[in-house]
Amino acid sequence: MATRRSITFILLMVVVGLNLRPAMSSVAPLLTRLQESAGLSATAAGLLTTLPVLFLGLSAPLAPALARRIGSERALSSALALLAAGLVLRGLPFPGGLFIGSAMAGCAIGIGGTLLPALVKRELPDSADLLTGLYTMALCLGGALGAGFSVPLTQLLGSWQASLMSWSLLALLALVLWHFQMPRTTMTNTPTAPKSGILRLLKQPLTWHVMLFMGIQSSMAYIVFGWLPTLLVDRGYNEADAGWTMAVSIMCQLASALGAPWLARMGRDQRPALLAVLLSTAIGLWMLLIAPLVWQWPGAALLGIGQGGSFSLALSLLVLRTANSRLAGQLSGLVQGGGYTLAALGPFGVGVMLQTGANTSQIAWLLIILITVCCGFALLAGRNQRLDDQSGELLIQRVRPT
Numbered sequence: 001m002a003t004r005r006s007i008t009f010i011l012l013m014v015v016v017g018l019n020l021r022p023a024m025s026s027v028a029p030l031l032t033r034l035q036e037s038a039g040l041s042a043t044a045a046g047l048l049t050t051l052p053v054l055f056l057g058l059s060a061p062l063a064p065a066l067a068r069r070i071g072s073e074r075a076l077s078s079a080l081a082l083l084a085a086g087l088v089l090r091g092l093p094f095p096g097g098l099f100i101g102s103a104m105a106g107c108a109i110g111i112g113g114t115l116l117p118a119l120v121k122r123e124l125p126d127s128a129d130l131l132t133g134l135y136t137m138a139l140c141l142g143g144a145l146g147a148g149f150s151v152p153l154t155q156l157l158g159s160w161q162a163s164l165m166s167w168s169l170l171a172l173l174a175l176v177l178w179h180f181q182m183p184r185t186t187m188t189n190t191p192t193a194p195k196s197g198i199l200r201l202l203k204q205p206l207t208w209h210v211m212l213f214m215g216i217q218s219s220m221a222y223i224v225f226g227w228l229p230t231l232l233v234d235r236g237y238n239e240a241d242a243g244w245t246m247a248v249s250i251m252c253q254l255a256s257a258l259g260a261p262w263l264a265r266m267g268r269d270q271r272p273a274l275l276a277v278l279l280s281t282a283i284g285l286w287m288l289l290i291a292p293l294v295w296q297w298p299g300a301a302l303l304g305i306g307q308g309g310s311f312s313l314a315l316s317l318l319v320l321r322t323a324n325s326r327l328a329g330q331l332s333g334l335v336q337g338g339g340y341t342l343a344a345l346g347p348f349g350v351g352v353m354l355q356t357g358a359n360t361s362q363i364a365w366l367l368i369i370l371i372t373v374c375c376g377f378a379l380l381a382g383r384n385q386r387l388d389d390q391s392g393e394l395l396i397q398r399v400r401p402t
Contacts, residue, residue: 009123009183010131013116015174017138019080020113022146022167023087023105024052024225025250029150029243030160031230037160038098046351049226050344051099053218055106056113057340061198061333063114072122072329073182076115080178083108084171091165114336117318118329123183125325132319133261136312140253140304142170143225148247151240201334204387209380210317210331213274214339216374217310219346220281220367224249224307226347231289231360249284249300253308256280260309261316270320271382274313275375281306282371289364314339317381323388331387 027034027049035045066075083105090101120131146167153163201207228249229242237245256277264273280302287299318335322328353363 005183006124008181009119010134012178012181013120013131013135014138015177016076016080016112016116017135018142018145019083019171019174020109021139021143021225022170023083023102023109024049024222025143025146025246026150026164026167027102028226028246029147029229029239030154030163031226032233032239033154033160034098042351042355044351045230046226046348046354048099048102049222049351050348051102052106052109053222053340053347054344055103056110057337057342057344059107059110059337060114060340061337063111064118064329064333066111067115067118067329072115072119073178076112076119077175077179077182079108079112079115080171080175083112084168084175087168087171088165091161091163093161110336110340114329114333117315117332118325119183121319121322121325121328130261132316133258133312136257136308136315137254139311140250140257140308143253144247144250147225147229147243147250151243198330198334201330201387206321206381206385206387207331207334209377210314210321211335211338212342213317213374213377213381214314214335215342216370216377217278217281217307217314218339218343220285220371220374221307221311222343223346223350223367224303227350228288230354231363234360235289236293245288245296245300248297249304249307252301252304253311256305256307256309257312260312263309264313264316269382269384270313270317271379274310274378274382277306277309277313278371278375278378279306281310282368285364285367285371289360321381321386323386327387327389 031045031049034040034048035042040048063075066078069075070078086101086104086106086108088101089104090098092101094100116135117132120135124131150163153166154160157163157166224246228246229237229239232242232245233239260273260277263276264270267273284299284301284303284306287295288303291299318332319328322331350363353366
């Protein structure tokens, strides 16, 4: 039976999740405008889309240490405060403010996104994978809001700077709600659990399988966040239509983000579900960037279904592949740190390719090849195994399907 504490936590999780994507998705529809008004080259624009992802990856491993020092709840409050500050800074007339603010937002998202899976595992361990789907749905909705309202807010508020800064209000709302309603934990004199250590996690092949799957599928997501509208404009869309195409794609992520963990529970392991969502992503990219323009909306839908499902399952693997919340937090920091650092190469690489004269079709085929590589890691990460250290040693255990 759901308790008041669990219901409050779920609602707060959704509110926080809404804030962990607009910082990135709100820039993409304005990228062409930024290049014209701020004089950004394609490479500089690629750096702008890369910075949040890069600093997300660099900050994620710091989250477990910060949680141990001040507590997971206060650490998440600090992340939301940093996010609000970064969102304000990137719109101020300050030299380098756009880039510094984007990096600050990336740090905040990395810390917050790493802490939440461990909190889910702690608060509701029996439904951690399904709640991760709900959390992912909130992330996707936040991304859709950022993509869809970025251009309208620019027109309403009179400048792209005000549009980018306006998302700080959502972060401040989440900060206030989380600070006053967050779940409180009390310290007890329970025996100290064995420490797994980052080095021991890195020695486990399962860690690398999950990390590389996370990294490649995240790279696809941030390329879409950073460059899809620009690539669509190159194909003949206007700026608003390109932004709304990405928004529709992200909105389609909502259903798959919530449904993918349920689908994964229907099989013996997660491999069929992982392959299904990756195939959907590849077909969606082909329809949008290579096929005739008449495939715009089916392509947007399939891309959204694939990316929402793959990201939801990637986060679900963090709790399914670990035996307790502490290991989930450690694996989350390591996998998201390494995975997002790898993912940062994607948006920057697309910027470099455009700078050197690559066309949209060539970029699309490269992305489809990367998805094929990701399928290999999905087959490894999707097996029913988990990391457990209750015996004092970090071991991989096979999990019998229920």
